[in-house]
Amino acid sequence: MTSNGVFDPKRDDNQFNVLLVEDDHVFRGLIAKNLRRRGLNVREAENGLVAKTILELVDNVFHVVISDVRMPEMDGVALLKHVRSTSKVPFIVMTGFSELIEARNAFELGATEFLPKPVKTEALLEAISRCLTPPSAREEAPxxxxxxxxxxxxxxxxxxxxxxxxxxxxxxxxxxxxxxxxxxxxxxxxxxxxxxxxxxxxxxxxxxxxEFRNYVNLNIQVSNVISQSNVIAKEAKLRVLKHTAEIITETCFRDGFDKVICDSASRVVLDTVRLVGDDRDILSVLANMHSGANRLYVHSVAVSVFSTMIAKAVGWASMTTQFKASACGLFHDIGKRELDPEILDKKRILLSLEEVKALESHVVRGRNILRQLPSLPEDVGEVAYQHHENFNGTGYPHAIKGDQIHPMARVVRVADLFVGMLFPVNDEDRLEPAAAVKKIEKIYEGEIDPQFLRGLAKALNVPLEVPRDFGKRVG
Ligand SMILES: [Fe+2]
Structure with missing residues (x-):
């Protein structure tokens, strides 16, 4: 213990007592040596059972216990359980990637600190310092x-x-x-x-x-390889592409995006759509996607996929147009990244007037963000701006109608409504695809461009109340 009774990682006279439990004797010796250099009194134990015996013999002597997880005779979690039955001594668990479940158990049992292996001396000293420094003295600590x-x-x-x-x-x-x-x-x-x-x-x-970007870049590489492979099952390809699209979207929403991310995003979504072709596998993939991930990212990926599907279904055959559809769908709500998440999670009817105003500002914000990206087609920003305009002139921000609205914004409007019903804020409002299409037909008939609802219905093979000319070419 230092003269003032506080552990100081930079000093070499910290005379605290440490029990170090680790079955790898080389590793244990290394840690012990580094701790002794700082003046700590280190007692070594080769497994949990030996540590338990030491603790029973010399109770209340140790200021901190540092323990590995997997050891013969008695593991770190069992040792912690034993220690916690009698004492509150700080307990540091050294854990690795393959010991996540044990780490969680240790957390529930009251472990004080966790250190990833291989343990770095600096990190260990900091953890000891946190264990031995009273909370009142911690304010200046990093x-x-x-x-x-x-x-x-x-x-x-x-x-x-x-x-x-x-x-x-x-x-x-x-x-x-x-x-x-x-x-x-x-x-x-x-x-x-x-x-x-x-x-x-x-x-x-x-x-x-x-560091997320490293993960994203890795995924982009993996998904490129996977989407071109002939031997990987379609289901597996879809999962990877879907996940990649999701994390790219997450990156864009969090950090904004640069050319690389933005090109990759559209390419991945386009790959997904190409892979799915005209069959309906995508529905089950998207349904699985619903669980877990952030709703906004899932929503964006799903709107992208369905916008592209609608584009194909109405006969927009060119790859450039389909690429545009996927990019417009993916980024239509990008302006929401600037909004308070609390507003985004509320049902619209529960929003105050100010909150509605803030929410509706996402279209302007989206256009401003997207305009800064010269690598994206200009339309993508315009579509983000217009995707809440209604076909009958009752939408926002300008209440324009019919052909005044960008055709792709009319496509995204339908996809957006559809996805909102498939993956709503509240799970109990969730609709099956066929029911969602029919609800749009019934409730939003004036607000949406019917040719694109027909396109969606065609792509999903859902019959509409009044059968219409599905194959009509519009662009
Ligand atoms: Fe929106």
Whole structure:
């Protein structure tokens, strides 16, 4: 203990007592040596059982316990359980990517800190410092992992986790309100464990927003390779493309976007649409997509897909036009990234007048954002601006009608309504595709351009009340 009784990672006279539990003796020796250099008294134990015996012999001596998870005789979680039955001594768990489930159990049992393996001395000293510094003395301390905010992370569904031989980013697990780093950039990913995580309700892994781009870039590469492969099943291709589109959208919504991301986004969506062709597999893929991921991203990807489907169904055969449809759908709501998420989650009828005004401003914001991107066709910004205009002149921002509205904005309007019913804010309002098409026909008939509803109905093979000329060419 230093003269003032506070642990100081920079000093070498920290005379606190540490119990270090680790079965790898080389690793244990290394950590012990580094801690002793700072003046700590380190007692070593080769597994949980030995540690338990030491604790029983010399109770209340240790200021902190540092333990590995997987060990013979008695593992770290069992040791923690034992320790917590009698004491509140700070307990630091050293855990790896393959030990996420154990880490979660340890969190529930009251572990104080988590450190990803391989443990770095600096990080360990900081964790010890947090354990041994009274909360009142912590104000000047640098911000720690467990105080990072939710919006500083991007979540990745375990099921969608595309692994390579090594991780491109540090990986975090959310334990209660804390984000715990469980794997370092460069670690290898044990794919077989991923399935087990899901079975144990570890559904999401997290990466820091600033590192998310590495993950996105990796996915773009993977999806390019996969979409061109002849041997990969269509279902698997769709999943990858869908996930890539989702994370690209997430990036755009969070950070804005540059040329690379923006080109990739449209290409991935177009690949997806090409892959799906004219059959209906896309519906089941989109239905699966509904679970978990951020609603706004799912909505954007889905609107993109259905806009492209409508474009195809009404006979817009050129790839350029279909590309435009997919990009317009993907970015139609990009202006919402500047709005308070609370407004976005509320039902429209519950919004105050100011909130409605703010919500409706997303069309102007969207156009402004998209105008800054010369690599996107100009229409994409215009469509974002007009996608809430109604065919009968009752929409916003300008209440223009009929042919005054950009044709692609009329397409997106239909896709947007449809997707809103398929994946609504409240699950109980959710409609099946056929029911959604019919509801649009019944309730929004004047507001939408009927030729594009017919296109949607044709693409989905849903009969409308009054059968119409589906094949009509419009552009
Ligand atoms: Fe919108």
């Amino acid at each position: 911000r720690q992992t467990d105080t990072l905010r939710v919006d500083e992370f991007c979540q990745i569904h375990v099921d969608e986790f595309i692994s390579t031989t090594s991780l491109r980013s540090d990986i975090y697990l959310k334990l209660g309100e804390k984000f715990v780093k469980v794997a370092h950039k460069g670690d290898s990913v044990p794919i077989d464990r991923l399935k087990k995580y899901q079975a144990s309700s570890v559904d999401y892994l997290y990466v820091r927003v600033e």
